Amino acid sequence: MPANSPGSSPPPAAAPPTGPLRNERFSSQPDLAEVLAGKSTLGSGSKGPGVRAVQQALADMGFSLHGGADGAFGAQSTKTVRNFQVHARSAFPEVQPTGKVDAATLRALDALAPAPGQRGQTQHLPGPRYKSTPVRVVVVKNEHRTFLFNSQGQLQAIFGNAVGTRHTPTDSGLKKVTGKLNEAQSHALGKKLWGGPVFGPRIIDLSWADGSRSGEELHGTNAPAQLGEDVSHGCVRHDDTAILALYDALRVGDMVAIVDSVNDPHLSAPPSTPTPDLSGAVASRE
Template sequence: MKNSQYLKQYVQMHPDNKMAWYLLGKEYKKSGQEGKANYCFNRAGGVFEAFEQSKVPSDMLREYEEGLLRTARERERRTGRVRRLLLLVSLLLLIMMPAAAKAPGNGSIQQAVGPESLPNTIPAALSEGSSKREKAGGSSADTLLFTAREAGGASSGRDLAELLGSGDGKVPSLTAVLGMQRSGRWLLWKERLPVEYTMEPKDNGKATIQSYDAAACACKPPAAGELADRGAEWQQRQEQLATLWSALSSYRAAKGRLPESLDELTGNFPGNWLAGTTPLMERAFAPLKAEAERKGEHAADQGAASDRTAPDGDSGAASGTTPSAGEGGAEMPFLSRPLAILVDKQKHRLAVTSGGIVIRSYEVGLGGNRTPEGNFVITDKVVNPNGHDNGEFGSRGMQLSDTNYAIHGTNEPESVGKDESLGCIRMRRSDIEELFDLVPKGTKVQIAEGGLLPDVALVSKTPFSLKAAGNQTNPRKQYHWLN
């Protein structure tokens, strides 16, 4: 019953966690306390129906329960230390207190009432309606939603539990979950992420879970086919939304307000926060701006002040967590943390990240000890910084803060991967041109000696590209970067 004690403490602290109530009910049921078990199952709502009726891997519940227990045990240890400290302080006060002093109150103790104090009776029948999918207008099954999580058996099960637990056990629509591989602290946003599983709602409120991983389900799954193609399209849309979302964040950080229109982000140099646009970005500007305003002054740059080298351990918290729709409607960015650039000097690698997710990773040329370490911001984004596209700085350049260092192209592509520059970061032409379009002006850059990034290349066969807007050359200035 030790586990039930910890779980009871957890649900008292987190009464809205449906999965925790369900797991506590399972503990009570194992010990023969049917009344308390049914009370917990009732509080679990649709999660009870989803997990009792669906074919869910057993290790999924075990993984999720272990996580809750670890959290509860750690809280108990912290609470114990605080109680011991308070007891010591109380003893000291009693020693110093005059004998006639009396504490106020009647000395009675009130205890919070939880499942442990409930009678062994069923307080209420499980609500059938709570587990049924609500329908407003047309059928939600017509909409295909996508999200991405860490790939792998136990973690996929944990993430599935979180998805259902946060939604009261109800799946709003057919949802496809794409799998990201983990490399150390990072999740990898590879091109054409594989489909891990789908969740499909039924009219009776149950969810059908279809695995597409033969190893995980010990079965022969159906071919992903068109589903995988639509997943790849979703990834491309999410990259466009991430670029626009980050531009909103950078613009507000510099100007103290959000832009009035997309034109304010795509002007002539130096107003080229974005290198260009896409039809999706044009449609998404108004809803994304409204979302940023709704969330408040710091919504668009959530986590921007956090340590870029310490990504979130949880795949959902790494960036977005909510499945997002495909065509139509206001699609919110899954990659909801502002884009950032990390440069690992030891590995000669530059990566674009969002929270704990690596979106791109390129090989770069550096200058060894001449390449500075620290934190910078992209201040200038310049097309043809030498006045032509085949100069020493290549076809694109991005200045790092108020310094003579930049990330730029090169007319010596054989130097990429080596320490031959005078301190700048050199990139191949195709890579710098994709990076130039992908990250907005104002993007934060961190350069460190090593230990930042996995030694893996992440490039796309279909490079990220925007339709150029405005004049992004700067003929009025001759750049003297330390090439």
């Protein structure tokens, strides 16, 4: 399958790929061959090396998987698989967000997951521009992932996130970094507002692009098991590793796009799309 450039349109609907699995993560797993043949699915209660291979691939792509790749398919795996299916279905229309790994989901994962030992993703990515404005971060709400780009528009890392509930949604649009709180400041604010260190070790304050207050932040969390869900009061939560990386990478004035899906029409690639650089990427494992 040819690679998609960041921000390009998804490939047109086509017949599902045929033949054996190509990614070495999956091609040697007998239980995944059964899934590919339509003889079984991986879901709640499934165990084994095939489950672990799927879990590790999703974690390496930045999907939140609290507890890591343990080879046991439980509630966290169901959530993680569903988030991947939401992401993949615009490029692979036969994929449905069931939370179970069936043949269509496995083929999509085979196409999109990085090679063994690598992290990130090289196709079906959001573009690093919002209405032509370069951004350093794209938060994709429906798949619960945060994409970090460098100033040249190269993808640096992908992290899992949690966003707002239906009643307290994270507002989509173009935001700007207006302030950064260190660990002591983050803990103090969490204790003042909620009685504990609920914001994790860092907070990155966001305004709207015009400077007006958004009331939203990128921050850590003391509830990593809820990452990958719609649970916040509007802020975008991350695990400790992710928020520390974002805090170190971003500067006041950097732009952040918050979008509903990876195919948001406001996103686009630079005129000459840089090759993703994930050599130093750290994908979220929580």
